[in-house]
Amino acid sequence: MAQQLVRLLGVDDFRSELSRKLDLLERQIDSELQKTAEIERCNNDLERFRESVNKRERLEHVCESICPGTVRKLTPRRDVPTYPKYTLSQETIEALKTPTFDVWQWAPNEMLSCIEFMFHDLGLVQEFNINAITLKRWLVCSSDLRPDPDPNPDSGPEPNPDSDPDPDLLCVQENYRDVPFHNFRHCFSVTQMMHGMVHLCNLKAKLSMTEVVILITSAICHDLDHPGYNNTYQINAHTEMAVRYDNVSPLENHHCAVTFQILADPDFNIFSNIRPELFMQIQEGITELILATDMARHEEIMSAFTCCVDKFDYENIEHLRLLKQVxxxxxxxxxxxxxxxVSEPWVDCLLQEYFMQSDREKFEGLPVMSFMDRDVVTKPNVQIGFLQMVLIPMFEAVAKLFPELGEVMVQRLREARARYENLLQPEEIDEERSF
Known part of the structure; x- marks a missing residue:
């Protein structure tokens, strides 16, 4: 009787329906809780992202207020460069191996083509499995190449080294500023001379390919993002760069940082196809060589090299390290x-950069070095001292190891010194004699 009544009233169906609805409700509640938790996670992530962006903006604001023009927001360009390709003649190929090469005769796209050729000519592309498009992209990101600085620094408006016309590009050429001396043409000049040294001194027979690629790459990158004001100014003006590197080779450390900021992006890393341990070796070598270009270390490096040059051993790691630095x-x-x-326009460019710095130092009440003061220095007196005290002794030391450099380099330096001595004014001759 009771069972019939239960069936009659549909109690089992009611229980089943109630259980189903309760189960459905529980699942809906669980789903809503998961959505709420996901929304909460998204809100937390968004808040952390906002804090990160605000912190980055505050840091950039502080850096910009300390040293205007130093904040660089670099974002990669992933297009394939389309700069006008220059086909090198056999005459150009041979001239690239010599120290008499005229670096003033080449447009930016031609200089880029020459540097590309050097990597192929020295066997570096094949040895390090460098992708040809990556090599192009590493050198230049855009087909809209900047106009080259005027080789005649006495004409045209004063350049502004605090401004970088292309701050968003990660390649080499775009990270050389439009300053009188430390520009992309200087990079090309130094790289071409290194290429010539490799051929003149037969370095491929004496050094490993890793050491050769370190030499060439360091030459290309050694002055990246140079602002036109030297380390003395950076330190005396307490710039953000000097503060960051604790007044120790601030420019050279910055050149290294920009070098590896570029190489950190796979689209611009010419060494992306080599073993990590080999890349670390190359990175260490490039850093060591770029830091060696700080003239504050000149006496230290030359003293050590002079001590070993007469008993030089290519199996000695320390000897090789000093050779590459020199x-x-x-x-x-x-x-x-x-x-x-070819050389004299460079002196004009260098003096323009010197005067640009000394004028700024006077305006800011900072110490001014006499050889940079437009009211004191002349082209002959600044070059004679540099030739006598720095260039001739250094090249004479290297010529002990490579006698083939004696006539093509050391003799040229001695002739340059004699030429500048003939240009001295009578009062400057008295000063030189008293010195």
Whole structure:
């Protein structure tokens, strides 16, 4: 009777329906709770992202207020460069191996093509499995190449080294600023001289391919993002760069940082196809050579090299390290090795950069070095001292190891010194004698 009544009233069906609805309700509640938790996670992530962006903006604001023009927001360009390709003649190929090469005769796209050729000519592309498009992209990101600085610094408006016209590009060419001396043409000049050194001194027979690629890459990158004001200014003006590197080779450390900021992106990393441990070796070598270009270390490096040059051993790691440091130093300041019509415009450009700095130092009440003061210095007196005290002794030391450099480089430096001595005014001759 009771069972019939239960069936009659549909109690089992009611229980089943109630259980189903309760189960459905529980699932809906669980789903809503999961959505709420997901929304909460998204809100937390969004808040952390906002804090990160605000912190980055505050940091950039502080850096910009300390040293205007130093904040660089680099974002990669992933297009394939389409700059006008220059086909090198056999005459150009041979000239690239010599210290008499005229670096003033080449447009930006031609200089880029020459540097590309050097990597192929020295066997570096094949040895390190460098992708040809990556090599192009590493050198230049855009087909809209900047106009080259005027080789005649006495004409045209004063350049502004605090402004970087292309701050968003990660390649080499776009990260050389439009300053009178430390620009992309200087990069090309130093790289071409290093390429010539490799051929003149037969370095491929004496050094490993890793050491050769370190030499060439360091030459290309050694002055990346140079602002046109030297380390003395950076330190005296307490710039953000000097503060960051604790007044120790601030420019050279910055050049290294920009070098590896570029190489950190796979689209611009010419060494992306080599073993990580080999890349670390190359990175360490490039850093060591770029830091060696700080003239504050000149006496230290030359003293050590002079001590080992008479008993030089290519199996000695320390001897090789010093040789590479001296080679990049030679190439960096090698302009007077070139013919007069090639070297003299560089002196004009350098003096313009010196005067630009000393004018700013006077305006800011900072110490001014006499050899940079437009009211004191002349072209002959600044070059004679540099040739006598720095260039000739350094190249003479290298020529002990490579006698083939004696006539093509050391003799050229001595002739340059004699030429500048003939240009001295009578009062300057008295000063030189008293010195």
């Amino acid at each position: 080679l990049i130093k030679c190439c960096d300041i090698s302009n007077e090795v070139r013919p007069t019509d």
